Amino acid sequence: MERKTFALIDERLVEDTLHLRRALEVPEFPHKKPVVSPGEGIGSVLRDKSGLWRMWYTVFITRDPQKDMVGCETPMALAYSHDGIAWEKPDLKIAKDPIYKDHPNIVVHAKMKDINGRFVSGWGGPAGMCILDAEITPHPRARKRFTGLYVDFPIDVIGGICIADSDDGIHWTIWPESPVIIGSPDTQNILLYDENIKKYVCYLRPVIHCGMDRHANRKIARCESEDLIHWTVPKVVLDTDELDAPGLEVFDEPGMRGARGRNKQFQGISPFIRNSCYIAFTWFYDAVKGIFTNELVHSSDGINWKREPLREPFIADDKPEGFRGKLPVPFGSPPIDVEDTMYFYTSNTPYGHHEIAVADINGSVKNRKQLLESNEIYLITLKRDRWVFYQAGEIEGELLTSPVEWEGGGSFCINAKVEKDGYIRVEVDDIYGRKINDAHLDEIHLITGYVDEVDIPVTFGPGPKTVMKFPFAGPIRFRFWMKKAKLYGWSFVHPVYQQ
Numbered sequence: 001m002e003r004k005t006f007a008l009i010d011e012r013l014v015e016d017t018l019h020l021r022r023a024l025e026v027p028e029f030p031h032k033k034p035v036v037s038p039g040e041g042i043g044s045v046l047r048d049k050s051g052l053w054r055m056w057y058t059v060f061i062t063r064d065p066q067k068d069m070v071g072c073e074t075p076m077a078l079a080y081s082h083d084g085i086a087w088e089k090p091d092l093k094i095a096k097d098p099i100y101k102d103h104p105n106i107v108v109h110a111k112m113k114d115i116n117g118r119f120v121s122g123w124g125g126p127a128g129m130c131i132l133d134a135e136i137t138p139h140p141r142a143r144k145r146f147t148g149l150y151v152d153f154p155i156d157v158i159g160g161i162c163i164a165d166s167d168d169g170i171h172w173t174i175w176p177e178s179p180v181i182i183g184s185p186d187t188q189n190i191l192l193y194d195e196n197i198k199k200y201v202c203y204l205r206p207v208i209h210c211g212m213d214r215h216a217n218r219k220i221a222r223c224e225s226e227d228l229i230h231w232t233v234p235k236v237v238l239d240t241d242e243l244d245a246p247g248l249e250v251f252d253e254p255g256m257r258g259a260r261g262r263n264k265q266f267q268g269i270s271p272f273i274r275n276s277c278y279i280a281f282t283w284f285y286d287a288v289k290g291i292f293t294n295e296l297v298h299s300s301d302g303i304n305w306k307r308e309p310l311r312e313p314f315i316a317d318d319k320p321e322g323f324r325g326k327l328p329v330p331f332g333s334p335p336i337d338v339e340d341t342m343y344f345y346t347s348n349t350p351y352g353h354h355e356i357a358v359a360d361i362n363g364s365v366k367n368r369k370q371l372l373e374s375n376e377i378y379l380i381t382l383k384r385d386r387w388v389f390y391q392a393g394e395i396e397g398e399l400l401t402s403p404v405e406w407e408g409g410g411s412f413c414i415n416a417k418v419e420k421d422g423y424i425r426v427e428v429d430d431i432y433g434r435k436i437n438d439a440h441l442d443e444i445h446l447i448t449g450y451v452d453e454v455d456i457p458v459t460f461g462p463g464p465k466t467v468m469k470f471p472f473a474g475p476i477r478f479r480f481w482m483k484k485a486k487l488y489g490w491s492f493v494h495p496v497y498q499q
Contacts, residue, residue, distance in 0.1 A: 007385035007489040019397035029320040034376035041347035042128030044333040053081035060372035074127040075109035122153035139193040149191035183207030187268040218265035272334035290352035389486040403475035407492035415488040418449035422484030
């Protein structure tokens with residue numbers, strides 16, 4: 001079955017609304033126990049065409065719990081699954097040092113050399129890779145099946161953003177051109193291939209910014225490349241503003257050396273492209289409390305980002321219900337569709353950033369090993385493309401779409417939830433907003449509740465026909481009237497590909 005989906009998180013789809021509210025859908029937390037433990041969500045989760053899931057994630061190895069960052073290593077481990085829920089850690093026997101004995105599935109560790117004798121990593125390790133699988137996402141510069149982008153300081157070169165690749169996801173070889181971006185951008189660094197512009201995209205913390213002497217780069221930059229080697233200068237595309245925190249306040253983050261500017265910052269971002277729209281979970285950092293929340297943002301081009309008007313968190317402590325922790329870290333890979341549900345993964349820990357990252361500077365924490373290794377990885381779900389909704393209550397509301405190209409030859413379905421005594425009425429208009437009466441399009445059936453489905457067929461005529469033809473070529477608009485209902489989007493499903 002081939003489906004083209006339009007999700008209303010993309011504001012380009014909406015021309016106008018009346019008596020409707022736009023709000024975030026609350027994700028679900030179906031399994032209260034971690035799927036992988038310990039581990040942090042700096043990495044990637046991918047499922048290939050055979051149904052095999054791979055999770056590359058970060059673990060912490062503490063050689064001396066009494067010290068700060070000295071001896072703290074961040075190797076990358078690999079786990080497998082066949083359903084995205086039950087994960088296995090293979091015994092790969094790559095990391096020989098006894099300090100790694102509790103993590104037999106490590107694939108890249110500190111001071112590791114590849115088959116060519118070059119260092120893949122430096123003293124600390126790669127802190128996770130953002131990985132493209134060429135079988136899932138074909139891209140022109142792939143040298144092997146898996147291509148990974150990561151920040152590290154390999155011992156034999158200057159530090160920065162590096163590229164490595166692998167045929168099996170286990171044995172990695174660093175590209176001789178690494179580092180491809182010099183500097184220390186920190187945190188998760190994202191690699192995407194944007195098919196629309198035929199370019200690779202990297203999201204990172206900027207290497208050029210104000211307050212460089214204080215490493216005040218908790219904001220998001222973007223750069224592009226055609227070959228994965230030569231990149232444009234990273235440009236800041238997302239930062240907090242006056243609605244988040246005063247810009248003139250001088251604030252020294254507890255335990256940190258030097259001011260960071262605002263006390264609300266973007267620690268990182270986990271973006272992906274879905275239905276030609278950039279969607280991302282931000283790591284929104286409250287520097288006073290030392291906690292993260294994940295805010296949902298979107299963009300038409302990956303450069304100009306839009307935040308939801310209320311700026312409420314999408315994921316936070318106990319949101320979704322039962323998901324407790326202070327530092328949710330979402331993986332840097334797209335959600336994976338499992339039938340009508342999207343799976344995505346986030347790590348969390350009961351400790352705040354101050355406790356984990358900086359407390360030992362003052363020598364006040366003696367359980368650093370416990371703090372660092374408390375991260376665990378969880379599964380969070382959401383029904384397909386239900387990022388945001390437009391909702392009507394007791395008063396009938398109306399939504400008019402922007403012009404869209406008619407996808408003929410298949411079913412037109414809506415993604416909606418309608419209460420028992422609610423309804424959604426659909427009208428097809430021409431580009432000027434005038435109702436089309438040809439081909440029985442003036443006889444579209446009312447959708448009444450209770451119904452809660454991601455593909456509700458829109459039917460017409462004297463029988464339960466499916467809208468399959470359109471009387472003339474060109475763009476059209478949809479007009480939705482609704483009462484006691486939520487609308488998330490719509491899709492065209494082509495029967496030629498139905499199984």
